[in-house]
Amino acid sequence: MFRRISQAIDDRFKINDDFKKNVLDHPVPPRVNFTFCFGGITFLLYVLLAVTGITMLFFYVPSVDHAFTTVEYITFDLTAGNIIRAIHHWSANLMIVFVFFHMLRVFIYGAYKNPREFNWITGVLLFGIVLAFGFTGYLLPWDQKAYWATRVGVLLPKGIPVIGAFMSKLLMGGDDLGSLTLSRFFALHVAVLPIITAVFLIGHFLMIRRVGIAKPL
C-alpha cells in the first residue's frame, strides 16, 4: 500500500528521481573522508535540539516565578523528561564542538575560497547564531548558575566604547537582570534565532549544492 501511495505521489510530482539523483546518488569527489561529516552532524544536532526543545516548550514557563519549578518538573517528574532535557543539553554542547570541527575542516581544506566565500560567510554568521543560542538558552533554567553566568555575559558589552552601556541594557531589558531579561532571552531562543538559523541554513545548503563541495587535498 505504501508503495502504491508513494507511486501515486511520484506519478504527479516526479520527485523520486530528483531525490535519488540529488541526495542518495549525488556524486562527491573521490577520497572524501569522515571529516566531511561534521557539517551534517551539526545539522543532525540542530534537528535533535529542535525536537527536544519543542517538547520542553509543552512544559516550560518563562517567568521568574515558574521557570525553575517547571525545569525541575521536566527533569524529575515528567515521564522521559530527563531524557529529553539531557538530549537537549548534550546536543547543545556537542553542537558547539562540531561547529568548531566543521569550520576547522573547511579552513584546513581551503574550502572557504572562491566560489564558496558566501558559504563561509553564512557559516560564520551561523556560528555566531549557535553561540547566541547557547547564551540565551543557558539562562532559561533560572538557577544560580544560569543567573550569575548570564550576569557576566550581559555586563560584557559595557566594555564597548560609547554604545556599550546601552547594549548591555538592551540585553537585560533595563537596568537589572530580571523578569524582562528572561522573557527576551526566551523569545530569542525559541522564536527569533530558530527562524534566522533556518534562513541561513537554507542558503548554506543551496549554495553548496550549486557549487559542490571542495575537492579533498
Next chain:
Amino acid sequence: MSEQDQCQNQSRRSFLAAGIGVISGAIALGVGAAALTSIGAPAVTNKRQGKWVDVGSAADLKQGEFNQISIVYDAKDGWLEGKIKQLVYVKVTGDDILALSATCAHLGCNVNYDEKTGGFKCPCHSGMYDATGKNVSGPPPKPLDRLAAKIEDGKLKINTAVKEA
C-alpha cells in the same frame, strides 16, 4: 571497471543506503518516542488525587439534614502546588453518611440547598436535584457527584475523589 566490480559496487551502495536508512530511522524513532512520551504522559500521570480531608467534629453536624461544608485541600496541578476549595453537602442519618459535591453537573456552579423541595437548586440555570442528588429537572445531565465520607474518632472525613457509582 569489470562487470563483477560493478555488481559488487552496486550491492555495497544498496547496503550503505540501507544502513543510512536504519541509522536515521533509529535516531528518529528514539527521539520521537521520547518526545511523544513526554508530551503524552501527563494525560495518564497527571491524575486528580483522591485524599481524605478532615473537616471537623462530627458532633457539630445537624443530624438528619444537609450541612453545608466548605473543604480546602492541597492539590498538585502539574508543576504547580495549590489549594482547591470545594463545597460539599453532608447529611448524617444514624450510621449513614451522604456526602454530595455541590458542583452542578451542568456547568459547574455551586448548587444551593432548596428548603421547599428538600433538594438542591442551581442558581445558574435552575437545574434541580432531589435530596439524594439525582437530577430531576433543568439542564443537568447527571446526578451530583457522591463523595466517600466516614466518621473516625468523632471526626468527619471526606474523600475528595468522586465515589464511583
